[in-house]
Structure formats: structure tokens, C-alpha cells
């Protein structure tokens with residue numbers, strides 16, 4: 271990570287903030303893109319000197335105005351959604367919004383950042399899916415569709431951009447972040463959710479942030495095109 275340059279979309283809270291903090295601790299510089307500063311002011315001031323915050327909304331043209339470093343060693347696109355609704359109530363507009371936020375935003379950012387990713391000796395991109403793509407979960411019509419597209423794009427970009435740029439994806443299950451606040455708003459909800467997982471708990475930010483940091487580092491230099499489940503066993507194991 272030392273002296274490397276990273277871009278974290280959605281690095282102001284949740285998993286993206288966890289990734290930002292780890293990259294800074296490893297000696298990297300990070301440009302964070304988000305609509306608000308979120309938790310960024312809680313960063314250790316010594317680390318914050320290597321962090322730049324750009325205010326932008328990935329669903330608008332404001333992302334075209336972000337000033338990017340000339341060289342980028344890694345990108346994490348952590349912007350995403352969990353809009354749950356039964357099929358009969360899912361609105362076409364909500365599906366379009368989820369697609370715009372999760373997929374079109376990632377594509378626009380990649381197009382802009384491509385010259386800077388190519389300027390690095392080798393670079394790495396991490397995208398985010400959800401366990402609801404590989405495991406059928408009720409009420410996930412919109413988000414599983416958008417994240418399914420992200421898994422397809424992961425393999426497409428990994429093929430198109432190899433060998434210089436690696437592209438991988440993390441598929442978390444329920445993780446304790448601002449995004450999942452509503453699902454974890456009481457002890458009884460937390461206990462009920464934890465009981466669903468073979469490993470007996472819901473996810474922490476560090477579970478996904480540590481894998482993302484590994485995928486952004488040279489230690490994963492022979493890994494590309496993969497979707498890695500960080501899901502307490504939910505996608506593959508029945509207890």
C-alpha cells in the first residue's frame with residue numbers, strides 16, 4: 271500500500287470507510303468520493319493528511335468533475351443499496367435507480383479512471399455485489415438484479431483489462447453499516463439475523479474491508495475475475 275494511490279467511491283462510511291482507513295494505515299493515499307463527509311472527520315489526523323474528499327453523486331454528472339490523480343493503483347466502488355420489497359410492490363423506477371447507482375455509476379467511474387489505472391504498473395479494481403445474487407432471497411428483486419449485473423461486469427472487465435488491471439468483486443451478506451441500520455434496529459432483530467448464518471453472526475465492516483484491501487494489494491496479484499463471498503457461509507453452507 272505504501273506510496274500507492276487509491277480511489278474509494280463511497281468511502282465516507284460503512285465498508286468503504288473501513289477500506290479507506292486500512293489503505294491509509296498501510297501508507298497509501300486515498301481520494302474518497304461521496305455526497306457527504308460521513309465518518310471521515312473521525313480519521314486519525316496523521317492519516318487524514320493523505321486523504322482527499324471529493325463531494326459528488328455517482329448518479330449525476332458531478333462525478334465527471336472529480337479531479338483524479340494521474341496514476342491510480344486501485345479503485346473500490348462501495349456505493350450501493352439494499353432496497354427490499356416484495357415483487358408485487360417493486361416499482362420499475364426503483365429498479366432503474368438501483369441500476370443507475372450500482373452499475374452505471376461504476377461504469378462511468380471506470381471509464382474516467384481508466385487512463386490513470388493504466389498509468390500504474392499494475393492496478394486493481396474491487397466491486398461490490400451481494401449474497402442475494404448466488405442465494406435466492408425473497409424481496410431482493412431490484413438489488414439482486416443490479417448486483418447480478420455487477421458480477422457479470424466483474425468478469426467482463428477482468429477479461430478486457432488483463433493483464434495490467436485486475437478486477438474482482440466481494441459479495442457480502444448482512445453487514446453492520448449505516449446501509450443495514452433498519453434491519454438491525456433492535457437486539458431481537460440482530461439475534462434473529464445472526465441465527466440465520468452458519469457462522470453464527472452478522473458481518474462486521476472489517477470482514478469485507480480486509481478482503482477488499484487484500485484484493486487491492488499486490489498480495490492478490492494472481493487473482494482476477496472472482497466473486498468472493500464474505501457471508502458467514504450463507505451462500506454455500508447449510509447447518
Ligand SMILES: NC(=O)c1ccc[n+]([C@@H]2O[C@H](COP(=O)([O-])OP(=O)(O)OC[C@H]3O[C@@H](n4cnc5c(N)ncnc54)[C@H](OP(=O)(O)O)[C@@H]3O)[C@@H](O)[C@H]2O)c1
Nearest residue numbers: 280282283284285305306327328350351398444445447449
Ligand atoms: N451492509 C450490508 O448489509 C450489505 C450487504 C450486501 C451488500 N452490500 C454492498 O456493499 C457495499 C457497501 O455497503 P455499505 O453497507 O458499506 O453501504 P453504506 O454504509 O450505505 O455506505 C455507502 C457509501 O456510498 C456513499 N454513497 C451512497 N450513495 C451515493 C451516491 N449517489 N453518490 C456518491 N456516494 C454515494 C455513501 O456516502 P454518502 O451518503 O455520504 O454519499 C457511503 O460512503 C454496497 O455496494 C452494498 O450494496 C452491503
